[in-house]
Amino acid sequence: MSYVLEENDPEILGFINQELERQNTHLEMIASENFTFPSVMEAMGSVLTNKYAEGYPYKRYYGGCEFVDKIEELAINRAKKLFDCAFANVQPHAGSQANCAVYSALLKPYDKILGMDLSHGGHLTHGAKVSLTGQIYQSFFYGVELDGRINYDKVAETARIVKPNMIVCGFSAYSRKLDFARFKEIAESVGAILMADIAHVAGLVVAGEYPNPFPYADVVTTTTHKTLRGPRGGLILTNNEEYAKKIDKAVFPGMQGGPLMHVIAGKAVGFGENLKPEWKEYAKQVKSNAKVLAKVLMERNFKVVSDGTDNHLILLSLLDKKYSGKDADLALGNAGITANKNTVPGEMRSPFVTSGVRLGSPALTARGFKEAEFEIVANKIADILDDITNTQKQEKIKSELKELALKFPIYNKAIF
Numbered sequence: 001m002s003y004v005l006e007e008n009d010p011e012i013l014g015f016i017n018q019e020l021e022r023q024n025t026h027l028e029m030i031a032s033e034n035f036t037f038p039s040v041m042e043a044m045g046s047v048l049t050n051k052y053a054e055g056y057p058y059k060r061y062y063g064g065c066e067f068v069d070k071i072e073e074l075a076i077n078r079a080k081k082l083f084d085c086a087f088a089n090v091q092p093h094a095g096s097q098a099n100c101a102v103y104s105a106l107l108k109p110y111d112k113i114l115g116m117d118l119s120h121g122g123h124l125t126h127g128a129k130v131s132l133t134g135q136i137y138q139s140f141f142y143g144v145e146l147d148g149r150i151n152y153d154k155v156a157e158t159a160r161i162v163k164p165n166m167i168v169c170g171f172s173a174y175s176r177k178l179d180f181a182r183f184k185e186i187a188e189s190v191g192a193i194l195m196a197d198i199a200h201v202a203g204l205v206v207a208g209e210y211p212n213p214f215p216y217a218d219v220v221t222t223t224t225h226k227t228l229r230g231p232r233g234g235l236i237l238t239n240n241e242e243y244a245k246k247i248d249k250a251v252f253p254g255m256q257g258g259p260l261m262h263v264i265a266g267k268a269v270g271f272g273e274n275l276k277p278e279w280k281e282y283a284k285q286v287k288s289n290a291k292v293l294a295k296v297l298m299e300r301n302f303k304v305v306s307d308g309t310d311n312h313l314i315l316l317s318l319l320d321k322k323y324s325g326k327d328a329d330l331a332l333g334n335a336g337i338t339a340n341k342n343t344v345p346g347e348m349r350s351p352f353v354t355s356g357v358r359l360g361s362p363a364l365t366a367r368g369f370k371e372a373e374f375e376i377v378a379n380k381i382a383d384i385l386d387d388i389t390n391t392q393k394q395e396k397i398k399s400e401l402k403e404l405a406l407k408f409p410i411y412n413k414a415i416f
C-alpha cells in the first residue's frame, strides 16, 4: 500500500507507522483506551472533514449540507435506539465538552455541583478546581470509603448539607456498579438534577452488562471512544424535552462552532457496530476478562481495590508495597504493558506518584484476548511487580508478550 503521505510528509508517516507498530506489539491496558473499528477510521478519514455544518440537521447555517444532514440524523437515531432514549446530541467534540454543555444548559454560574472527587475516581469535569467546571460552578465532592466503595448514606448527608443544583454520578476509576436509583433518590431529596457521566462504562451499559442510568438520570453523557469503541468524541442523551432543547443550544452555538462531520459519521458507524448482536459478546468478554485479571492478581497476593470488579477496570492498590504507582507503571511499560498510575483509597502519595495502578480489559478484548490470555497477562504483571527492579526480567517478558500480542493482530498496514 502506498500513501500520499509517503511523498508529502514522510516524517509524519514515519511516526504514524511507529505508533501502529507500538499498538500492535504492546499490551494496551489503559482502561479508557480501545481499538476502534476500521470502518470508523474510514469514515473519519473521509471527505466529510471538509464540510462546515453549523446548526443541526435540516436547520443549518451553510449550504451543501444535504448529505451530512442524513449522516447526523443517522447518528442521532442510532444513539437513541442504542440507549433507548428520546433525545441525543452527537455534536460534542469530546466527553469534556459534553459535560460542560450540560452544565451550561442547566445551571447558572456559581450554582452548586456535587460530583465524585478526582482523587477518588471522578473526572476533572466533575468540578475539579483545576478544571473550568470547578471555577464557574461551586463544586463539592463525595468519595469512596477505604474499601473502595461509595457510601450512599454519606453522599445523601453531603447533599443535604450542600444542597447542590446538580449531582454528577460517574467515574474514571471505580470498579463497582453505581446505584443510579439511589443517586436519583438523593438528587430528588434535595431538588437537584441528576447527570450520569457513563464515559467509562457506556459500552457495557448498551449491552446490558452494567446498570443503565435511565430512567433515573435526567441527563446522561458519555464519550464514544472508550468501551463503546467508536471515534473520539462526546454524546449527550436525555428523555426530557425541555432539557434537550437547552442542551442543543448550549452545544451550538453556546460552546462549539462547526460540528466535526467526519467524527459524527464515525459515531454513526460505531453505534451501528454497538447495535449488532456480536456487541453483547464483546461486552460480556470485557467483563469476564477483567474478573480474571482481578482474581489472578489477588491470588498472587496483590490488593485489588474493593476485592474485584463489576466492570472493565481494576485498581491495584500498592499501599502495602515498597514501590509506588509510578514505579509500577514504569516497570510494566518496560515490559510492554501500557497502563497508568492511579490514586487509591487511603492514598498517601502525590497524584504524580500515587500508590496504585489502573488496568482495563477493553482494548485487549477487542484484539481477541480471552480468559486464558488474561490469566497469562495477569501472571506476567505479578512477575514484573514482584521483582520490580529486575530490568532483565522486564526485557524478557516484553519479548514474550510481544509474541503473544502478534498472535492477535489488531490493524494491518493497509489501515492506520
Ligand SMILES: Cc1ncc(COP(=O)(O)O)c(C=O)c1O
Residues within 6 Å of the ligand: 032, 093, 094, 095, 096, 097, 099, 122, 123, 125, 170, 171, 172, 197, 198, 199, 200, 223, 233, 234
Ligand atoms: C468519566 C469521564 N468523563 C469525561 C471524560 C472526558 O472525556 P474527553 O477526554 O473526551 O474529554 C473522561 C475521560 O477520561 C472520563 O473518564
